[in-house]
Structures are given as C-alpha cells and as structure tokens.
Amino acid sequence: MALPFLEAMQARGAKAAKPPKRVAFFYTPNGVAQQAWHPKELGHNFALSPTLKPLEKVRQKISLFTNLDRVKVAGTDGHAQAGACYLSTAAPDELSPAGYPLKRTIDQVIADVAGKSTAFRSLELSCNSFTDNRESVYFDNISWYGHGHVARSIKDPRKVFQRLFNVQEHQANASVLDLVMADAKDLQTKLGRLDRHKLDEYMDSVRTVEQQIERITKRQVDIRDLDIEQPEKLWTTMRRDEYIQVMGDLMILALQTDLTRVSTLMVAPERWDTPLMFEDVFDKPIRHHGWTHNQKNQQVLHDLEKLDRFHMKQYARLVAKMDAIQEGEGTLLGNMMFTYGSGLSSGMLHVYTDLPTVIAGSAGGLLKTNRHDQHAKGTPIANLWLSMANLMGVKTDKIGDSTGPLKGFLA
Numbered sequence: 001m002a003l004p005f006l007e008a009m010q011a012r013g014a015k016a017a018k019p020p021k022r023v024a025f026f027y028t029p030n031g032v033a034q035q036a037w038h039p040k041e042l043g044h045n046f047a048l049s050p051t052l053k054p055l056e057k058v059r060q061k062i063s064l065f066t067n068l069d070r071v072k073v074a075g076t077d078g079h080a081q082a083g084a085c086y087l088s089t090a091a092p093d094e095l096s097p098a099g100y101p102l103k104r105t106i107d108q109v110i111a112d113v114a115g116k117s118t119a120f121r122s123l124e125l126s127c128n129s130f131t132d133n134r135e136s137v138y139f140d141n142i143s144w145y146g147h148g149h150v151a152r153s154i155k156d157p158r159k160v161f162q163r164l165f166n167v168q169e170h171q172a173n174a175s176v177l178d179l180v181m182a183d184a185k186d187l188q189t190k191l192g193r194l195d196r197h198k199l200d201e202y203m204d205s206v207r208t209v210e211q212q213i214e215r216i217t218k219r220q221v222d223i224r225d226l227d228i229e230q231p232e233k234l235w236t237t238m239r240r241d242e243y244i245q246v247m248g249d250l251m252i253l254a255l256q257t258d259l260t261r262v263s264t265l266m267v268a269p270e271r272w273d274t275p276l277m278f279e280d281v282f283d284k285p286i287r288h289h290g291w292t293h294n295q296k297n298q299q300v301l302h303d304l305e306k307l308d309r310f311h312m313k314q315y316a317r318l319v320a321k322m323d324a325i326q327e328g329e330g331t332l333l334g335n336m337m338f339t340y341g342s343g344l345s346s347g348m349l350h351v352y353t354d355l356p357t358v359i360a361g362s363a364g365g366l367l368k369t370n371r372h373d374q375h376a377k378g379t380p381i382a383n384l385w386l387s388m389a390n391l392m393g394v395k396t397d398k399i400g401d402s403t404g405p406l407k408g409f410l411a
Contacts, residue, residue: 031344046372054313068381070352078350079270080138082343096147106385114261122262126153140269157231248318292347336361
C-alpha cells in the first residue's frame with residue numbers, strides 16, 4: 001500500500017499564485033528490451049509501444065525522446081558508468097581520478113539555483129532492497145556533488161520521513177547549533193589567522209544548516225494540514241511495487257510542499273546479480289541483469305519485456321498522482337519535468353546510444369506534450385539536460401558535450 005496522506009494531498013491546493021517549477025528523475029537500471037520499447041510512429045498522438053502502454057491514461061501529459069546519446073568512455077565498467085554518469089555534466093574527456101567522465105550531476109547543478117529557496121537543496125532516493133553489498137557506490141547512485149563526492153541516496157522510507165517531517169528533531173538541532181555558534185564566537189579572539197579562516201568556513205556551514213532548519217519550520221503549517229503518517233512497514237519487507245510507490249509518494253509530498261524542487265529516485269541499482277522478487281509479475285526471484293544478456297532466448301526476452309512494463313507502470317502511477325494534485329489553476333504535474341530514463345539503452349550490448357527517455361509534465365506550460373520527437377542520430381542527451389537546466393533558472397549555454405539546447409523542446 002502507498003502512504004495514506006495522498007488523499008489529503010489531492011484535496012489541498014497550492015497557495016502560491018504562480019507555483020514553482022520542479023524537476024525529478026526516475027531511473028531504471030540495465031536498459032530496456034529494444035523492440036518492445038520503440039514506437040512505430042513519430043509526432044503528436046503517436047501510438048504507444050508495448051512497454052509504453054501503461055502511460056495510456058496520462059499520454060496527453062508525456063513526451064518521448066529518441067536518439068539521445070551519451071559517449072561511452074573505455075576503461076570502466078559499463079554498468080557503473082551508466083548509472084554514476086547518467087546525469088553527469090562532464091564531457092567525455094573530463095575524467096575523474098577513478099576514470100569516469102563524472103563531475104557534478106545535472107540535478108545538483110539545478111539544485112544550486114532551485115535549492116536556494118527550499119528547505120532541502122535536493123532529495124535523493126533509492127529502492128535498492130538488496131541486503132548484500134555486492135557492488136560499489138558507482139552502481140548505486142546517480143546523483144553526485146562532484147567526482148568523489150556522492151549525494152548518497154536514502155533507501156529506508158522511515159529515514160526519508162524523519163528527514164523531511166520530524167520538525168521537533170530539526171528544532172532540537174537548531175538549539176544545538178545555537179550553542180555551537182556561541183562557542184565559536186568565544187574562540188575567534190583567541191585564534192591565529194589560519195585557524196580563524198578555518199573557523200569562518202565552519203561557521204558558514206553552520207549558518208547554512210540554520211537556514212535549512214528555518215525553511216523547514218516555515219513549512220510546518222502546510223505539513224500539519226496534510227496529516228502525514230510515517231510509513232509503518234519495514235522497507236525490507238515491502239512488496240516491490242509497494243516499496244517504489246511509498247518512496248515515490250514521499251518524493252511527491254516533498255515536491256508538493258516545496259521542501260525541495262529537485263529529486264532523484266533510483267528504482268534499483270545497476271547490475272547487482274542477487275535475485276530479487278517482483279510479486280504478481282514473476283513467481284520467484286529473478287536476476288534482471290542476467291536476463292539482459294540472454295535476450296536471444298524468447299522466453300527470457302518476453303519476461304524482460306514484462307519487467308520493463310512493470311517499471312513503466314510504477315512511473316505511470318506516480319505521474320497520475322502528480323496530475324491529481326491541484327496547484328493553482330493547474331496541477332503539480334503541470335509544473336514538473338519528471339523524467340523516466342536509463343543510462344543504458346540495451347543492457348545486452350552495454351550501449352549508451354538512443355537512451356530511453358520520457359518526460360512527464362510541461363514545466364508550467366512551456367513544453368509540448370503527447371509527442372514522440374526523434375532527434376538526429378548522435379544528439380547528446382546533454383542537450384536535454386541543458387534545456388531542462390535553463391528552464392529551471394540555470395544560466396549557462398554549455399553542459400558537458402552539449403551542442404546547444406534540444407531542438408523542438410519548448411512549446
């Protein structure tokens with residue numbers, strides 16, 4: 001079951017005369033089964049492919065983009081690079097010490113601007129229910145402050161809830177910070193120049209936390225009105241669809257209450273060959289990654305397509321929930337850019353060309369919807385990230401290997 005506060009969310013309208021724009025990313029691992037993904041039609045009101053069929057009820061609010069690529073850099077694992085570098089703003093020749101084309105990701109670049117007026121710059125979530133630590137951090141996180149500095153995602157819905165809505169805890173932290181600031185001021189007159197510089201940097205960090213707490217407490221009225229309840233079940237005992245929907249509900253609530261305007265939701269990590277159960281889809285745990293390398297087997301391919309539809313169904317449910325939340329004269333979805341994507345197109349071939357990309361929402365009416373735009377082969381997906389960043393207020397004309405804003409993106 002999803003969180004019970006969604007009915008209250010639907011009944012509540014936003015107070016702002018002009019609601020803010022938000023951006024969120026829904027990431028699925030290991031690519032998609034190609035034939036069932038690609039529609040046969042282009043343009044407006046195109047016929048949905050089998051994998052996209054779950055979007056039928058919200059098709060007027062979505063757009064599909066094809067032929068968007070990332071350059072694959074040799075020397076690192078294909079899955080690790082696919083996940084960690086999916087949103088990277090690095091050009092192919094901008095390699096981190098670990099060999100990845102990885103630096104600050106586009107969500108964090110957007111958060112640098114959009115996060116100035118919200119309690120949380122961004123919110124990073126993951127539905128990784130694996131209990132074994134099989135893979136490295138590069139397989140399990142799509143958001144990065146820079147190379148070597150991961151914006152680590154939260155896997156436990158209860159911890160997400162506590163971070164977002166435990167106002168008493170935030171107020172207690174504010175009291176502790178007051179004492180820290182008082183002690184720091186007493187020290188200032190006793191320190192040398194270098195130590196004073198270090199202390200000033202530390203105090204700047206404390207002030208940033210204070211500002212965050214202040215923004216959280218300002219949202220208390222809205223949060224109380226929503227009558228929010230903490231998720232009861234342990235995340236390790238949830239059904240797969242339940243886990244994704246609970247985390248999605250928390251993301252939606254954080255966006256709706258303007259606690260943040262930027263979020264990522266990683267549905268599962270890349271590769272990670274431990275078997276995973278998908279209730280009501282398969283009768284036993286399956287290995288998603290292993291299947292992608294056995295697609296010549298027709299039964300495996302059929303099952304892989306079922307798994308892709310399962311993921312699309314979860315995305316479509318969240319899109320519908322956003323569209324049911326009234327906000328001013330429109331809906332939350334109408335002020336969103338909610339992206340479905342993967343860092344691989346074909347998991348079998350480990351290729352980064354023609355990445356699966358869907359966007360729901362119109363960013364306040366600025367985007368065309370209900371369309372399939374097929375771009376020229378070789379178009380960098382960085383062109384899309386650039387266009388989205390510009391719409392969110394980021395003033396730049398270059399991101400990574402972008403060649404300009406994505407053609408035809410705006411209405």
